Amino acid sequence: MKLRWLAVIALAALLVSLASVYDRTVLHFLGWDGQGSDNYSAWSGSVPALFTLAGMSTLIAGLWHHINCQEPGCFRIGKHKVSGSPWCSKHHGKARHRLSVEELLERILTATDTANDASKSLTAEVSAANQASQRQMDQVLEELRAPR
Numbered sequence: 001m002k003l004r005w006l007a008v009i010a011l012a013a014l015l016v017s018l019a020s021v022y023d024r025t026v027l028h029f030l031g032w033d034g035q036g037s038d039n040y041s042a043w044s045g046s047v048p049a050l051f052t053l054a055g056m057s058t059l060i061a062g063l064w065h066h067i068n069c070q071e072p073g074c075f076r077i078g079k080h081k082v083s084g085s086p087w088c089s090k091h092h093g094k095a096r097h098r099l100s101v102e103e104l105l106e107r108i109l110t111a112t113d114t115a116n117d118a119s120k121s122l123t124a125e126v127s128a129a130n131q132a133s134q135r136q137m138d139q140v141l142e143e144l145r146a147p148r
């Protein structure tokens with residue numbers, strides 16, 4: 001795709017340069033002849049216009065690349081951000097990382113270990129609280145049973 005456009009642009013530049021060498025009508029068409037100095041019309045007219053065109057096309061292409069889908073050859077606007085890059089509704093599924101069975105198993109085992117650790121910690125805290133509560137109940141019962 002890009003190679004074809006480069007070939008077209010190179011061919012057009014070659015045709016214009018050959019025509020300008022052999023035929024003055026191309027120079028007249030571009031406005032590069034018939035002024036006070038030889039190159040006045042070129043430097044004050046079409047050459048700055050070409051530079052402006054190149055700059056504007058670079059700016060527009062950069063802005064388009066910023067919002068365009070990252071799939072090669074896709075011209076849709078990217079509405080889904082995946083890792084900071086825009087992807088269209090058709091291709092965003094390809095950009096998202098699919099987990100392998102090993103990665104899924106690793107995540108499940110990590111989550112299970114974390115849950116088991118939290119459960120053990122909570123069980124230890126509840127057991128300690130129960131023992132403290134039981135000691136307090138025993139003290140109260142001893143105080144109640146003690147002869148007065």
Ligand SMILES: [Zn+2]
Pocket residue numbers: 069070071074075076087088089090091
């Ligand atoms: Zn796309």
